[in-house]
Amino acid sequence: MSVIAEFTIPTEEFALSQAFAAIPNMAVEIERMVAHPASRILPYLWACGGTTTTVERELRDDPTTVSVTKLTEIPYGSLFRIKWSDETRETVEDVLESDPVILTGTAAKQGWDFQMRFEHRDHISKLQSDLSHHGVTVELKRLHTPETPTVDGQFLLTSKQRTALNSALDSGYFEVPRKTNLSELAEELDISQQALSKRLRRAHRTVSRHILTTGPNEIVDDRLD
Structure with a gap:
């Protein structure tokens, strides 16, 4: 039976310690993909x-x-392609x-x-x-057996993601021109801009993936953009 492990590795023993020191509020997230040999080195990061x-x-330095190559930029983060050093690889x-x-x-x-x-x-x-042999510490936080099946890892929004997305919609964050910005919205929700950016990005990706993979293939008038 499969098991899910949640664990932490110190940045100074893995990657980007210097970048985090230069930008203490920075957060990164691995862009998940279907596993194949070229993707094993985790080349894509949202930051x-x-x-x-x-x-x-700072990522480049x-x-x-x-x-480091920037691939795309959105209001609450950028996607980069990373080529890691030999030691990190x-x-x-x-x-x-x-x-x-x-x-x-x-x-x-x-x-x-x-x-x-x-x-x-x-x-x-x-x-x-294996990691201990290379001087890398692994702190196991949680170990559990999945009780229910998921689609593509996890499709459902968490309550925090749903709250953030609803607040952004209600406050006019996605309108053109915007009626609020990330800082104001984070203050309204009493969370950091970093946390809000992460929640909005994950919610946006989850909803987009769900629509593209399960929705009808209808053509919408491009003038609505």
Whole structure:
């Protein structure tokens, strides 16, 4: 039976420690994809918490990256393609050696938080042993067996994501021109801009993926844009 593990790896033992030191409010999230050999090195990251120019510069200057390319920019984050240093690539390979399914992968200054599905519990012990051999600490936060099936990892919005999305819609955040900005909306919800940006991005991606994969293939007049 498969098992889901939630664990943390310190940034200084994994990746982007220097970038987080330069931008303490920065948050990154791994862009999930169907596993194949080219995607094992986790090349795509969403990042927010500073200006796009600053974030891109600090990601590029971090010693754990070899190259950084901005692929797209939205109001609450940017997507980057990362080529990691050899040392970081080796650590990633150790993490992925037992072919886990990455459900979530996020990072802040305090550490990298992963939620992964493993086929066997023994794989988690091996992961801890392999990384420890390379001087990388794995702090296991939670271990549980999934009770209900999910679609593509998780399609449903969390209550916090739903609240953030509803507030953004009601406040005119998505209108053109906008009637509010991220800072005002975060203050209204009494959360940080970083937390709000993450919730809106995840909610937007979840809703978009659900519509594109399950909705009817109807053609809508482009003039409505």
